Structure formats: C-alpha cells, structure tokens
Amino acid sequence: MRDLIVLDFETTGLDAGTDEVLQVSMVDGAGSVLMNEYCRPERHTAWEAAQKINGISPGMVTDKPTFRELLPRVLELLAGAKTVVAYNAEFEKGFLTAYGVDARRLRWGADPMKLFAAHFGNQRRTLSTVAVFFGCEFKAHDALEDTRATLEVYRHLSAGPLLPHLMEAGVPAEEPGCRTFEEEADWLRLLKTLGLSPLTAKKRKPLIYKGVFTDGPVACEAVGFEYPALSDDSAVLLVQAGEARVRICDAYLREMQGGAFGENAPAAAVRQPRKSRAADRPRPAAAPAKEEQKNSAPARQGGKYAAFAAKKTDLRALSPNLDADPDNPFFGKTVVFTGDLTLSRGEAAAAVSALGASVKSSVSRHTDYLVVGTQDAALVGAKGYSTKEQKAAELNESGKAEISILDEQRFMALLADAKGT
Numbered sequence: 001m002r003d004l005i006v007l008d009f010e011t012t013g014l015d016a017g018t019d020e021v022l023q024v025s026m027v028d029g030a031g032s033v034l035m036n037e038y039c040r041p042e043r044h045t046a047w048e049a050a051q052k053i054n055g056i057s058p059g060m061v062t063d064k065p066t067f068r069e070l071l072p073r074v075l076e077l078l079a080g081a082k083t084v085v086a087y088n089a090e091f092e093k094g095f096l097t098a099y100g101v102d103a104r105r106l107r108w109g110a111d112p113m114k115l116f117a118a119h120f121g122n123q124r125r126t127l128s129t130v131a132v133f134f135g136c137e138f139k140a141h142d143a144l145e146d147t148r149a150t151l152e153v154y155r156h157l158s159a160g161p162l163l164p165h166l167m168e169a170g171v172p173a174e175e176p177g178c179r180t181f182e183e184e185a186d187w188l189r190l191l192k193t194l195g196l197s198p199l200t201a202k203k204r205k206p207l208i209y210k211g212v213f214t215d216g217p218v219a220c221e222a223v224g225f226e227y228p229a230l231s232d233d234s235a236v237l238l239v240q241a242g243e244a245r246v247r248i249c250d251a252y253l254r255e256m257q258g259g260a261f262g263e264n265a266p267a268a269a270v271r272q273p274r275k276s277r278a279a280d281r282p283r284p285a286a287a288p289a290k291e292e293q294k295n296s297a298p299a300r301q302g303g304k305y306a307a308f309a310a311k312k313t314d315l316r317a318l319s320p321n322l323d324a325d326p327d328n329p330f331f332g333k334t335v336v337f338t339g340d341l342t343l344s345r346g347e348a349a350a351a352v353s354a355l356g357a358s359v360k361s362s363v364s365r366h367t368d369y370l371v372v373g374t375q376d377a378a379l380v381g382a383k384g385y386s387t388k389e390q391k392a393a394e395l396n397e398s399g400k401a402e403i404s405i406l407d408e409q410r411f412m413a414l415l416a417d418a419k420g421t
Contacts, residue, residue: 004029004109005081006154007092008146010054012047014328015420016094020044021067022056025143026077027151034077036144039067049417052404053329054141071099083109087127087150088327112150113326115157126326127153318349324356328418331356336363338388339373341408348411355418363391365401371411 006027013019020041026034040061041047051057067074078084086092089111093103116130128140131149134156138149324331335357341348348371349359363370370392375384395401406414 002028002081004083004085004151005034005077006147006151007078007084007086008143008150009092009095010050010056010141010143011095012041012044012050013417013420014091014325016091016098019047019050019095021095021099022047022050022054022061023143024067024070024074025147026074027144027147029151031148031151033144035070035073037070038064039070040064042066042068048410049329049414052410052414068099071101075101078106081107083107085109085112085150085154087111087130087146087153088113091327109154110157112153112157116153126332129326129332318353318359320356320358321354322356324354325418326356328355329414330369330418333357333368334364334366335359335369335371336361336367336388336392337371337373338386339375341371341373341411351415355415363388363395363403365395367392367395367401367403369411370403370405371408372405373408 008025009021010023011019011021020043021039022041023036023038025036028034038056038061040063046058047056084106085108089108093108096103112130113125113127116125126140127146127149130153131138134153136149136152139145140149320332326332330352333352333356335349335352337345337348337359343351353359357369360367370388372386372389375386377384389405392401392403392405396403
C-alpha cells in the first residue's frame with residue numbers, strides 16, 4: 001500500500017453533473033507518475049471555454065479511452081493509498097461521485113487549499129498562487145503538472161512553521177527589528193498570503209515586516225489600522241500572527257483598504273485613515289462662469305464625449321470577491337471592457353467581479369482579458385477599433401503581456417462556464 005497519492009482532473013467544465021473528465025493524473029509521494037491519461041468524453045464534442053484554460057482540444061482525445069473505461073485502474077490505485085490528496089479536493093470528489101464512485105470510502109488527506117487558507121486569514125488561494133509562495137514553478141491546468149505542484153505544496157504545508165517563508169528574502173531595514181522587501185516578487189508573495197490585493201501591490205513600494213518567528217503554524221488575520229506618533233498621516237496596517245504582528249506601512253493602504261478586505265475586514269477594528277491638514281482646508285469655489293462654460297460646451301453635450309459618458313462605469317464600487325471559486329477562469333485575473341455588450345458595462349463588470357476578478361478601465365501589461373463588444377463609430381472613428389484594442393495588440397506583439405482578447409460570444413461562454421451554468 002502506498003503512503004500517498006496525489007490526484008488531479010482536467011475537465012470539460014466545472015459542473016460535475018454535466019461535464020466530463022478530459023485528463024486524469026496521479027503521482028505517489030516520491031513524485032513518480034502512476035497514471036497520466038487523456039480521456040475521450042462520452043457526451044461532449046467541444047468545450048471551447050475549458051480548452052482555452054487547459055489546452056486540451058477534441059483532436060487530442062479522439063482515440064483515447066473514456067474516463068469510465070479507465071475507472072477500474074483509477075480506483076485500484078486510489079484504494080491502495082493510505083492517503084489521497086487533491087488541491088481543492090471537493091472538485092475531484094464531485095466528479096468521482098458523478099461517475100458513480102463513493103468518494104467517501106477513499107482515505108482523503110487534508111486539502112492543501114484549506115491547509116494554506118487556515119494559516120493565512122482563511123482566504124482560499126489558487127494552486128498557482130500557493131505554488132508561487134513556496135517557489136514552485138509549473139504549468140497550471142495540466143493535470144500531471146498540477147499533481148506535482150500539489151505534492152510540493154503538500155510537503156511544505158506538512159513540514160511545520162510557515163511564517164519563516166515570509167522572511168527568506170528579507171534584508172535588514174533602517175528601522176530596528178524590521179526587514180524590508182525590495183524585490184516585487186518577494187513582497188507580492190507576502191501580500192498574497194495576507195489577503196491583500198496583489199494588483200495594488202504591484203505598485204512596488206518598500207514593505208516592512210516586523211519579524212518574529214513562531215514555533216508552529218498560526219492563524220494570520222488583519223486586526224486594524226494604527227497611526228504612529230511620528231507620522232505624515234500614513235496608515236499602518238496591523239496583521240496579527242499569534243504573538244507576532246506584521247506592520248505594513250504605506251500611504252497606498254488608504255486606496256486599497258476597502259478593496260483588499262471587503263466584507264472580511266473587522267469593522268470594529270478598521271478605522272478610516274486621518275485626513276491630512278491640507279484636506280481640511282477650505283477650497284475656493286469654482287468660478288461660476290467657468291463652471292457654466294464647462295457644462296454648456298457643445299462639444300461635451302453630444303458626439304464623442306456624450307457617447308463616452310454614457311458607457312462610463314464607476315469601478316470604484318467594485319472589488320474582487322475573494323471567496324469565489326479559485327479555480328474559475330476569472331479568479332485573480334484583471335479584466336478590461338471595450339465596446340457595447342448585450343449586458344450593460346456595469347452588469348458585465350459586476351459579474352466578473354463576483355467571480356474574483358479585478359475590473360480596470362484601461363489596458364496594461366497586467367491585463368489578463370480584454371472583452372471586446374460592438375464598437376461605437378462616434379468613439380473609435382473610421383479605424384473601427386478602440387485604443388484599448390490597439391494597446392492590447394501592441395503589448396502582445398512586443399511580448400510584454402499575454403492578453404486574451406475575447407469577443408462577446410467567447411466572453412459569455414467563459415462566464416457561463418465560470419458560473420457553472
């Protein structure tokens with residue numbers, strides 16, 4: 001009997017009741033491959049949304065056995081393991097159940113996704129995020145690669161204290177007892193584990209960690225803001241980790257306070273940052289003539305400006321839902337919209353935000369999806385495409401970004417897949 005088997009499926013979608021397994025992979029505790037098989041679906045002939053994620057095309061599985069045909073061997077291996085592990089194991093359990101297997105009879109170990117979440121603020125992270133935290137590089141959404149990454153993550157999570165990982169790249173800071181992370185990847189790693197916004201974090205500013213090692217894994221949660229006596233009105237975020245406290249000092253926390261924590265912020269502990277003295281000074285009223293001129297200018301009452309104003313959506317009211325399924329294709333991604341969709345811009349933005357995406361108003365090298373609707377000639381002119389489309393194409397061609405450009409049909413299919421509808 002093997003001590004450990006790590007299992008992973010790639011599927012035609014997220015709904016175990018209607019979707020099917022396309023790839024099944026298993027490795028043992030030493031990383032040896034026990035099974036890596038592509039599977040021919042019995043009912044599905046196409047799965048465009050899933051194919052964009054896992055890269056498995058219908059042609060790749062045409063002559064492969066069905067998962068049902070492989071099931072006896074799969075169950076033989078799983079039943080012979082003292083412990084079965086899968087990242088977000090409920091997903092694999094759901095598909096096994098859909099194929100008639102009583103998944104409860106298998107000896108399931110702790111889910112690495114839940115183990116990691118328990119240590120760092122109960123925020124469930126994708127396998128990619130957790131693998132990066134432990135320095136593991138792999139090709140996500142390939143079942144065999146996922147099993148290897150899961151094994152590596154599981155080993156780290158089973159090894160003991162996790163907080164030392166936060167200090168690996170630290171260098172002494174000017175403030176006694178603290179360390180400063182200068183490299184973006186190092187402090188992004190810390191911010192992600194604390195549930196902060198990785199998108200905001202990419203602004204690259206020094207991060208101070210008041211370092212206290214602990215004897216074992218402990219819960220880590222935000223407990224509020226404080227204001228040092230000697231301060232230029234900068235907020236300091238306190239994060240409690242057992243007896244240790246992480247102090248993250250920077251003015252940008254004012255901007256990200258709501259978006260980073262959302263409903264998870266302890267309302268009683270989190271205070272609004274103080275206003276600067278400059279903000280309290282009365283501002284001179286705008287000159288009436290200038291204001292009237294601004295509001296009555298013909299150029300702003302019609303044509304390009306009116307069309308733009310009609311499409312504008314207030315993105316400040318939206319923040320990513322960090323409790324969404326981390327394996328849906330929008331979780332942790334950055335989405336930008338251009339053009340008219342069947343949904344209103346606000347409805348589309350709210351839909352992906354609810355799935356864990358950040359919605360931005362402009363394209364950058366950090367953009368993951370550009371959703372392109374029907375373009376308004378009043379905005380784009382004779383060229384027929386928007387500046388967002390142009391910038392996305394330029395970034396892709398230069399190799400600075402890998403932006404997926406989706407038309408409405410592909411976007412709606414991906415959205416339906418993410419929702420499991």
